[in-house]
Amino acid sequence: MNKKKKGIFIVIEGIDGSGKTTLSYLLKDYLTKKGFDVVQLKEPTDSYWGKKIKEIQLNGRGKIRPEEELNLFMEDRKFDIEKNIIPNLKKGKIVILDRYFYSTIAYQGALGLNYKWIKKINEESFPLPDIVIYLKIDPKKGLKRITKNRGDEPQQAYEKVEYLEKVKRIFDDLAKKDKRIKTVEADTPIEKVFEESVKIISKIL
Ligand code: TYD
16 A cells, blocks of 8 residues: 655544544634645545444444454545545645544454554554544543434444443553554533644644
């Protein structure tokens, strides 16, 4: 896979309800107004694999094994990298990506797969971002936000408190060890999360 790039690759990570999507929109707006050429993307995508993932999200895991689930996210990412991310970076754009392989390490790691191995295969297969903003929040608070904002019930496969506690522990561990990952406390008004994130991003612009 061609890893050469010249744009800026920003990833936003965190558990469900941490505010990633809202932050991505705000950052896109802010950077566009500053005159940068910005694309906002998300994973999972709406590829063939992304659609299979959506089914799991809505209907639960059923008999799908963790390895198969991991494979779906990896295939979806391969598609995203080739079709969206690399071409945009090559054009010199800023890519803001809502979830990347850190989500795979944390979420599929929380299913019991060895997360150090998931990290290794992802880092070997896909380009590293320039920076990762990790929105840190307690899962109970995140889930409360989801119910309040979306007005619906948390989704079956991914949005259970005990599972998200495990996911968060892996995110926290990754953030401690990886200099690329900048932690932003997300249990605060979005304006503050945005301000903090702008400070972090400004350093690499
Ligand atoms: P997302 O699209 O962010 O959720 P929503 O549709 O509610 O906006 O992500 C869907 C779920 O997929 C989310 O709970 C996290 C999970 N996920 C993984 O388990 N592994 C991954 O590699 C990625 C990218 C997401």
